Amino acid sequence: MPVYIDISRCIGCRSCEVACQRVHGGSGHINVHFVGDSASIPIFCHHCEEANCTIACFTGALHKEGERTAFDVEKCTGCGLCKLACPFGVVWTNKIAHKCDLCEGRDAPTCVTTCPANALTTDFELASRRARSRAARAAAQGGRK
Amino acid sequence: MIKVDASLCLGCLSCSNVCPSQNIVRTETAGKRSVHWKRCKEECDLCVEFCPAKALTLVPFDETVPEPDVSFDLVACKICGSRYATEPMLRRIESALPANVQKDSEGLEWIRVCPVCRRNIEAERATKQMVLGRSRKSP
Numbered sequence A: 001m002p003v004y005i006d007i008s009r010c011i012g013c014r015s016c017e018v019a020c021q022r023v024h025g026g027s028g029h030i031n032v033h034f035v036g037d038s039a040s041i042p043i044f045c046h047h048c049e050e051a052n053c054t055i056a057c058f059t060g061a062l063h064k065e066g067e068r069t070a071f072d073v074e075k076c077t078g079c080g081l082c083k084l085a086c087p088f089g090v091v092w093t094n095k096i097a098h099k100c101d102l103c104e105g106r107d108a109p110t111c112v113t114t115c116p117a118n119a120l121t122t123d124f125e126l127a128s129r130r131a132r133s134r135a136a137r138a139a140a141q142g143g144r145k
Numbered sequence B: 001m002i003k004v005d006a007s008l009c010l011g012c013l014s015c016s017n018v019c020p021s022q023n024i025v026r027t028e029t030a031g032k033r034s035v036h037w038k039r040c041k042e043e044c045d046l047c048v049e050f051c052p053a054k055a056l057t058l059v060p061f062d063e064t065v066p067e068p069d070v071s072f073d074l075v076a077c078k079i080c081g082s083r084y085a086t087e088p089m090l091r092r093i094e095s096a097l098p099a100n101v102q103k104d105s106e107g108l109e110w111i112r113v114c115p116v117c118r119r120n121i122e123a124e125r126a127t128k129q130m131v132l133g134r135s136r137k138s139p
Helices: A016-023 A052-056 A083-084 A110-114 A124-140 B014-018 B089-097 B115-135
Strands: A031-035 A039-043 A062-065 A068-071 A092-095 A096-098 B002-004 B024-028 B030-039 B057-058 B068-077 B081-086
Touching: A016 A031, A016 A110, A031 B115, A039 A068, A039 B014, A039 B115, A052 B089, A083 A092, A083 B089, A110 B115, B014 B024, B057 B068, B068 B089
Parallel strands: none
Antiparallel strands: A031 A039, A062 A068, A092 A096, B002 B057, B024 B030, B030 B068, B068 B081
16 A cells, blocks of 8 residues: 655645654655756655565565565664665665655554645555546647647 | 674674674764774674674684774765765675666666665656656657
8 A cells, every 4th residue: 555646736835744754753754855846746665566675674674564665673773775775765774774654553644644735645546547537638638739 | 802804894884783882883974984893892792693794703802803993985976976875885785686676767877876866866757757748748
């Protein structure tokens, strides 16, 4: 159940950042980036199917639990190899590693429930439906030239 | 007492993190990271157990042996130039990951790019895709 993002909905308010920091004791795992004046986009863990961070982790602290890339704080030595193995730069180390845990123990990730623009969702169907209807709308209008 | 094989050490600071008695000292300046192992008498092998490179071994205490020291020049990010990792750590990542994931779709060797720039690249790419989708122009 990873979090899907619809960038065209993101309004750059950074509410997700704040919510994530609040839930994770000050160290958040989601960063809103601003690309020129054209877009804002939250960057966070993709929970990759074959996650490089789990390959690099030598103690098994980072491991797959179903779709989730889970983290066992007890096993982490803070070596930082996971941080260097992540192609998206979304694993941090500060003595020990920290990354998105999809808000384990909560009903839904707090970034998703907080986003006022509904840009974040855990619902794959919704993400795919939105993309399809956007494509259909563009096709019906003959596309923008 | 700890014996260090400097040729194996990655400079990852795992040992320093797990040492319960602060016997492994790290110093980090802008471009350099040094690790210094004090002569310790503890009967503890946490650092040996948690060394990813198996560079450490326990040897009997000997006052005449100098305290080991290893230092690394930190590697500069290919894009922004910030010093972000030691060379042996990057080499280890390069040998651990399958070759086909070490270059991204645009041929960038992302392992040599710092995590901050990796996030920026991801943001720029996603934006490009969105703008493309909105304008419906073929790439």
